[in-house]
Amino acid sequence: MQCEASNPQSGEIDVRPVVTRGDLRRFITLPRHIYKGMTGFVSPLDMEQRHLLNPKESPVFRHAEIQYFLAWRDGKPVGRIAAIVDLKAIEHWQEVIGQFGALDALPESPIVSALLQKVEEWLQKRQISKVRGPVTLSGNAETGTMVEGQCSAPMIAIPWHPKGLDEFIRQAGYKKTQDLLSYRLELGDNTEERFKVPGNLKLGEGRLSSITTRNLSKKEITTQGEVLRKLYNDAWSHKYNFVPMQDYEMTAMIEQIKPLLRPEHYVQIDQNGEPVAMAMVLPNLYDIAGDLGGAPSPLGWVRLGYRLATHKFHSARVILLGVTSKLRGTMLGSLLPSLAIVELMRRGHNLPYTWVELGWVLESDTGMRNLAESLVPHPHKRHRLYEKELPPA
Missing domain, CATH: 3.40.630.30 (Gcn5-related N-acetyltransferase (GNAT))
Known part of the structure; x- marks a missing residue:
């Protein structure tokens, strides 16, 4: 059984910050649009995702600076990512590390690379020299990129990603630090x-x-x-x-x-x-x-x-x-x-x-x-x- 479905397309990738209410709505609901039809994907409730991602509802925004970005191609959003500076994390780790999170995209290298590059530029402007992720939007919530289990039954607070995303993150220069395992x-x-x-x-x-x-x-x-x-x-x-x-x-x-x-x-x-x-x-x-x-x-x-x-x-x-x-x-x-x-x-x-x-x-x-x-x-x-x-x- 194949748990991925995306044929790479041509077209320039334009990554822009989320600014308007419409952008935020697109950001929150994007996974169910870009992953629709992929074997193994089951859409989470928008209500649940708003609790995670809406700045007015998510408590993480009380101690973190976060900027959302959307990747566009031919006038349509094809990926999303968050750049994060979590002050509580930096205080606990005693090391200045920025984070990326909420990474969802069509499994195509140009899209993933462009999203990660935008986060890196945003963090570098804040004098941050190391980035870790993904988290949504904290290690106490949805964490990690799914690399195995796309065809398994979906579970609450467990993110779903298509096969290929892991490969494209590593191609962008990221090294694995830990795997998170789930047992049925x-x-x-x-x-x-x-x-x-x-x-x-x-x-x-x-x-x-x-x-x-x-x-x-x-x-x-x-x-x-x-x-x-x-x-x-x-x-x-x-x-x-x-x-x-x-x-x-x-x-x-x-x-x-x-x-x-x-x-x-x-x-x-x-x-x-x-x-x-x-x-x-x-x-x-x-x-x-x-x-x-x-x-x-x-x-x-x-x-x-x-x-x-x-x-x-x-x-x-x-x-x-x-x-x-x-x-x-x-x-x-x-x-x-x-x-x-x-x-x-x-x-x-x-x-x-x-x-x-x-x-x-x-x-x-x-x-x-x-x-x-x-x-x-x-x-x-x-x-x-x-x-x-x-x-x-």
């Missing part, structure tokens, strides 16, 4: 048994008697969200490309995903009352919206509302999984990810999911890879991050 875990009656927890240890029992769990409470979701944010920032602070999540980013994320959440979707693990680990699974929005297109009709919105109210999902994604740095390198710290997922699966018996996606997993994160690959030998999706040194302006 089929669920069944024996799912919990497949997690090998030494000694059949269980939370709250025996040697783990000091370990307790908490459920998600919609009444206390704001307070729980802040606990989750702090634990997430602590657990992931040493990972490649990590950027600390700000309180206003967590608030915005909760507001967006609250309609999808149920108590079974989140487990917080405490040790003597102190949060030490967490895991969250998010229902796959594509299950109920994938056949409606990016801009549903009035009847489509009615169908979406009914499917949401009756929870007509069959898949989900583990979006957060982490352990406090205080337990890093300890036996308990190595056990907690498995125990957290087992707890999620135990609760998930009440949910209709037939499979879940475990991702992102950094290819350099041997602990998480060993956990995932003890259940699923090979990833079914692979996304890639790149860097490039820039000459002085």
Whole structure:
């Protein structure tokens, strides 16, 4: 099965900054127009993309300078990209690195090259000599260029790109730094048994008697969200490309995903009352919206509302999984990810999911890879991050 469809065309490529409201609308909706008809592509909802990309809705704009660009050919947009200077990222990395993101284009070398060149010029004017990406618009959101898995089922917050984009990015002088892996875990009656927890240890029992769990409470979701944010920032602070999540980013994320959440979707693990680990699974929005297109009709919105109210999902994604740095390198710290997922699966018996996606997993994160690959030998999706040194302006 081929998961790409684009015949290179002639015509000059003109890359221009996004200035008007019409430009912004084109920028946000561009993927569903240029990728239409490509095998494996399913359009995300425009509403979801506006939350990611509209400066009035995306919290990233509170701490980042961002400029959008559109590539035009023969009067039609054929690609897009964002140039990003994220002050929170620079502060955490202690290195001045610019970023590119929201890269979507027809898989043709002249288009991709022209878009990347425009970002590089924009960053060089700001005295930035290294660029990393892609992110949309932060490492806490959609990340990487899809290099494998174009024909796999779409998943919420996982970007889709046609084959070829990776090659053209590398042709423009970008070198791979990390791959991000996703694993498809089929669920069944024996799912919990497949997690090998030494000694059949269980939370709250025996040697783990000091370990307790908490459920998600919609009444206390704001307070729980802040606990989750702090634990997430602590657990992931040493990972490649990590950027600390700000309180206003967590608030915005909760507001967006609250309609999808149920108590079974989140487990917080405490040790003597102190949060030490967490895991969250998010229902796959594509299950109920994938056949409606990016801009549903009035009847489509009615169908979406009914499917949401009756929870007509069959898949989900583990979006957060982490352990406090205080337990890093300890036996308990190595056990907690498995125990957290087992707890999620135990609760998930009440949910209709037939499979879940475990991702992102950094290819350099041997602990998480060993956990995932003890259940699923090979990833079914692979996304890639790149860097490039820039000459002085």
